[in-house]
Amino acid sequence: MILILEKGITDDQKSNIRSTLFKEGCIVREISETGQNFIGAIGKDSLGIDFFEQLPGVEKVIPISTTFKLVNRQMHPEGTLVQVGDVLVGGERITVIAGPCAIESRDQALTIAREVRRYGAVLFRGGAFKPRSSPYSFQGLGEEGLKILAQVREETGLHVVTEITSPAYADMMMKYIDVLQIGARNMQNFELLKCVGRMGKPVILKRGLSSTIEEWLMSAEYILAEGNDKVILCERGIRTFEPYTRNTLDLSAIPVLKKLTHLPVIIDPAMPQVSAKK
Amino acid sequence: MILILEKGITDDQKSNIRSTLFKEGCIVREISETGQNFIGAIGKDSLGIDFFEQLPGVEKVIPISTTFKLVNRQMHPEGTLVQVGDVLVGGERITVIAGPCAIESRDQALTIAREVRRYGAVLFRGGAFKPRSSPYSFQGLGEEGLKILAQVREETGLHVVTEITSPAYADMMMKYIDVLQIGARNMQNFELLKCVGRMGKPVILKRGLSSTIEEWLMSAEYILAEGNDKVILCERGIRTFEPYTRNTLDLSAIPVLKKLTHLPVIIDPAMPQVSAKK
């Protein structure tokens, strides 16, 4: 529900509304835009519009018609900016995030970090825990990789991004990392989503291989529902029948997202792999 | 096969090679690039490399490894330009083609044509024969629509594009239209492809709803094999699981095509239809 507050609402009325909503188990968000005053409240379905409308100081109640609530653009019409150090993701400026697939050594990481910074990257990304299709592939350096990432930040000033693959690594991530990444394969690993929701750090949420836009937004909703609004959506291509390219970048998802949600959106423009002819 | 000719080849030898190839039923194309001399020959599989190599004046023979031959970039490395009046499709300049889905009246067509010309369109497109999913939908004005298109050309100077849906309309199209369009649903209507191949007019070949890049190129090959090289490929989005947008524009198909074929590529950037939530 979006509660539109009366122009002359008093501070007491407002704090009264908030505490009533909390008591009923609602998730509450302040929404202010161009002088107007709103409150967003996500609660149990059993609380009807009537319940909200009779609260003193509420002028009107607008239900949120989509299944996703907190990520709905209505909750934050001017768009969310996610702050990482002095970098703002989501503003006018394009944020370049770059780095190697996997951290292999201190030297490799530092060399690449300095190079990508020179070309405009403002965040450094590298994998320490790699979710591999095969159990026999290199699975990443683990904590050793996280330590290298922390050193990269210290020496280059770039804040660092890495993928988290299990709640078991939360403590390590809190210690070394600035931005958490949820990979495409874990987009509906709800236990992991709840975990990064509670961690409170900025999260890059990649779109699942064949997730609809709505499922993707629902996964973001999991993170916001735990109190963490710092979510960045990353479109990285979907799976289609076409064998020439590994993924099909869903470019038209961007304007759809801009309309549906207030969260910032980035793209993973990994080069299409032109496979050899079969 | 690509035949690389000897530096000192005589005109007699060259014309000898050509007539031998014709006699064997080969399709022959001259390829010249930066001073070098090649001949492209598409023939029966029964003609081995040996047959071509022993022809006097041939230095070396390179087989074309892809299933598509005439559209292969090797056959025309610098890229094909398709000329429509004084418009060149495929050069440095972006070609804007615009117009209504269906021609409804002379007034409608002329009004839109003048407007789109004002905004940079150099070709005018409108449907006279509409391939509709339902037999009960408006099927277009037919020949009446073609006449209106011819009038638009006369009054605005814009050359005109329309969809051909059956070989039965070939004569009418020859009379009124400058560029033929093959719609996505007819991309593998091979009888129609052969027909437009023989007509010789420029053809815009739209990608089938779920056609692979290779199948698309093979359909273009049908047109070129009939002697018509004036084919423009039009990427218009593929069918995926995503319900929010009608099609998913396959942006990464463009660099793949640029690598594989010499034909010009355009995009149908029809706005993604954001459907109402289900």
Added chain:
Amino acid sequence: MILILEKGITDDQKSNIRSTLFKEGCIVREISETGQNFIGAIGKDSLGIDFFEQLPGVEKVIPISTTFKLVNRQMHPEGTLVQVGDVLVGGERITVIAGPCAIESRDQALTIAREVRRYGAVLFRGGAFKPRSSPYSFQGLGEEGLKILAQVREETGLHVVTEITSPAYADMMMKYIDVLQIGARNMQNFELLKCVGRMGKPVILKRGLSSTIEEWLMSAEYILAEGNDKVILCERGIRTFEPYTRNTLDLSAIPVLKKLTHLPVIIDPAMPQVSAKK
């Protein structure tokens, strides 16, 4: 619209309804089931329910809510049987249709026909006009192949099925063939659909590579709208991301079709091609 007729309707009233509907350009079908009397009428949208309800003898009018009308199960609740010689397609008995991909010679065709008849096939299928992805592949024997099919019928008693790829071949097909097949690639070749609709012979309509069930039914509707109700739907697998099998047989489409349409449904159980590991 489904018109439910009054119990005591007179023959005059009934013939009056029919001629009024014809005059308004409606397509009319008699529907009789368990003693009850209905008329199905597909007409212009401009004719509202009121128009039909005020016709003398009409008790009630039920609109058909789907975009497909004539193929809707409401129009023929007990299911259509398509008769080919003494074979009924659509009844309790499974109809086995078999034969080679392409007719190559009289010997080949006859040998295979006798063999498949021995194993229970009641219709013989073979291609004379082959829609090939490549213009350089064998395109079928053409009319020669049709003549062989007619000989097979004469010598084995099996009625014969073959694919029609263009209205240009309609006359030949009328002369030699019992059942026409529309291939997957031509499922939305509407000019061809109208043509087989007018030919009146039984038609096997294969599902397009990536056609929805609704698009498929709309293509059948094209044939029925021309007056030919003898349509057999053939599920042959859809295109998905899976590279191991060429098509994914959409088994669950069968119960959906059985609910939506009165047309008989067959399956093309071509063996999944297990491709070599990439």
Added chain:
Amino acid sequence: MILILEKGITDDQKSNIRSTLFKEGCIVREISETGQNFIGAIGKDSLGIDFFEQLPGVEKVIPISTTFKLVNRQMHPEGTLVQVGDVLVGGERITVIAGPCAIESRDQALTIAREVRRYGAVLFRGGAFKPRSSPYSFQGLGEEGLKILAQVREETGLHVVTEITSPAYADMMMKYIDVLQIGARNMQNFELLKCVGRMGKPVILKRGLSSTIEEWLMSAEYILAEGNDKVILCERGIRTFEPYTRNTLDLSAIPVLKKLTHLPVIIDPAMPQVSAKK
């Protein structure tokens, strides 16, 4: 690698081979079929064929050419049977596993369990931890649900299956549950796969929404690589463009799997949801 052992191999030689392989970090499996003696060894790529061939008692070495090794049918040509109590999954008999989507109460679970047992179910399935698209949907009874499942086993004799959504629930699952289920959304949650691999209990591994057969087998490989061979593959339909049915059961995956792997395969025949017309 598959090591074919010499006919006259001694017990000492055999135990020598095993200990050498262990020392080199290989995963080792005994394979015996119709009197012949094999050893399967999955090791580092750096160990070439030569290394294995020179071991005393080894006659011949056959590399496993697929990326999946332990699940490859070559490793267990006669097929794996997974034992759950006195139920064998994978033999000639069809195993019926049934139960409610979510456990809601003791009464509900027991009533359904008795009913499905009456109709031939031999394992009872019910969800205690539900992975829901929306954070606001009922997430299952949690441990309370597991306790109810244990009671169902006690009172009906049916062994029980439930989904595990996080390694955090491993201890609880060990206490109450007979068969673990990995849901489609977690098919590439590799940390969870490793966890159930170490738990050693039978695992039903559902195919991901848009996973290729190869990716699915690689996920099973993760479980076997941890020492747990009791994996049952469950085909449950893949995501396609078709909107009428929620999933498209990939029937042709079954023969493909039967060829590629020794693991038993089951199907989740959840009824296609015929959605209301859009």
